[in-house]
Amino acid sequence: MPQPDLLVVQNLSIAFGGLKAVDDMSLTIRRGSVAGLIGPNGAGKSTLFNLIAGYYQPDSGRVMLDGEDITGQPPHLLFGKGLLRTFQIAREFSTLTARENLMMVPAGQSGETWLGALLRPGRVRREERALREKADDILDFLQITSIADLPAGSLSGGQKKLLELGRTMMADPKIIFLDEVGAGVNRTLLYTIADAIRRLNRERGYTFCLVEHDMQFIAELCDEVTCMAQGRLLSRGTAESILSDEAVIEAYLGRGRAAKGTGLAGTRVETMP
Numbered sequence: 001m002p003q004p005d006l007l008v009v010q011n012l013s014i015a016f017g018g019l020k021a022v023d024d025m026s027l028t029i030r031r032g033s034v035a036g037l038i039g040p041n042g043a044g045k046s047t048l049f050n051l052i053a054g055y056y057q058p059d060s061g062r063v064m065l066d067g068e069d070i071t072g073q074p075p076h077l078l079f080g081k082g083l084l085r086t087f088q089i090a091r092e093f094s095t096l097t098a099r100e101n102l103m104m105v106p107a108g109q110s111g112e113t114w115l116g117a118l119l120r121p122g123r124v125r126r127e128e129r130a131l132r133e134k135a136d137d138i139l140d141f142l143q144i145t146s147i148a149d150l151p152a153g154s155l156s157g158g159q160k161k162l163l164e165l166g167r168t169m170m171a172d173p174k175i176i177f178l179d180e181v182g183a184g185v186n187r188t189l190l191y192t193i194a195d196a197i198r199r200l201n202r203e204r205g206y207t208f209c210l211v212e213h214d215m216q217f218i219a220e221l222c223d224e225v226t227c228m229a230q231g232r233l234l235s236r237g238t239a240e241s242i243l244s245d246e247a248v249i250e251a252y253l254g255r256g257r258a259a260k261g262t263g264l265a266g267t268r269v270e271t272m273p
């Protein structure tokens with residue numbers, strides 16, 4: 001059955017000084033899919049994420065979410081519309097427990113902000129029990145119930161990543177952008193994170209867009225992969241086709257490597273800009 005596009009990016013561009021970090025980039029993400037965004041270091045992936053998620057204003061182009069033009073809308077508005085980008089847990093939250101970190105996330109898609117919640121402590125108290133149940137359900141889903149009462153600052157890198165994913169779940173997202181969730185994480189934890197993403201996608205219908213240098217992670221999870229290079233679209237297709245695409249391999253590894261049969265599948269590739 002055809003799935004309607006959830007996110008449509010049309011001809012997005014931004015320049016920093018003379019550098020076109022994102023240059024006429026278009027992208028579509030189908031509802032219920034796990035999309036991958038790859039490209040060598042400095043290709044413009046994070047900048048594209050920042051443009052989509054409202055952290056940067058584009059010089060030109062537009063972004064549509066569920067048919068609505070959301071171009072340049074600030075992150076808190078997009079958060080309310082279910083478009084989320086994970087970030088590392090802020091230092092000021094590191095003394096709070098994992099459960100409290102989840103409960104601090106403002107309610108999704110209601111327009112409520114964390115500041116509003118802080119200004120209405122009575123309402124927060126009334127909602128606290130429901131929030132706690134939701135947080136516990138998420139800890140259970142991610143199989144990290146054992147860390148519920150530990151301060152976030154004491155968690156391992158991988159546990160923090162799962163908690164970050166949990167924080168996005170608290171907001172009932174439509175689409176989650178994950179920037180290098182696998183960076184600095186060992187293989188075992190990477191599988192746990194991949195499993196959580198797969199189950200969230202299949203069991204709860206979440207749509208994901210992943211920026212990742214770990215090609216095994218990309219190959220295992222992604223329905224469709226887009227490769228950027230020098231701010232532009234280089235290639236798009238299934239993970240299998242993209243990871244063996246000559247132009248993609250050369251963008252990562254340099255000229256001549258594709259001809260020698262060096263594929264990207266199963267590798268972690270990072271290049272210097």
Ligand SMILES: Nc1ncnc2c1ncn2[C@@H]1O[C@H](COP(=O)(O)OP(=O)(O)OP(=O)(O)O)[C@@H](O)[C@H]1O
Pocket residue numbers: 016019021039040041042043044045046047048273
């Ligand atoms: N705020 C900024 N000011 C100036 N230049 C920037 C800024 N953000 C990104 N750039 C430049 O834009 C280009 C694209 O950077 P970006 O971080 O988007 O690449 P990336 O594909 O995410 O790379 P990586 O895989 O290394 O994270 C780079 O040349 C970078 O130096």
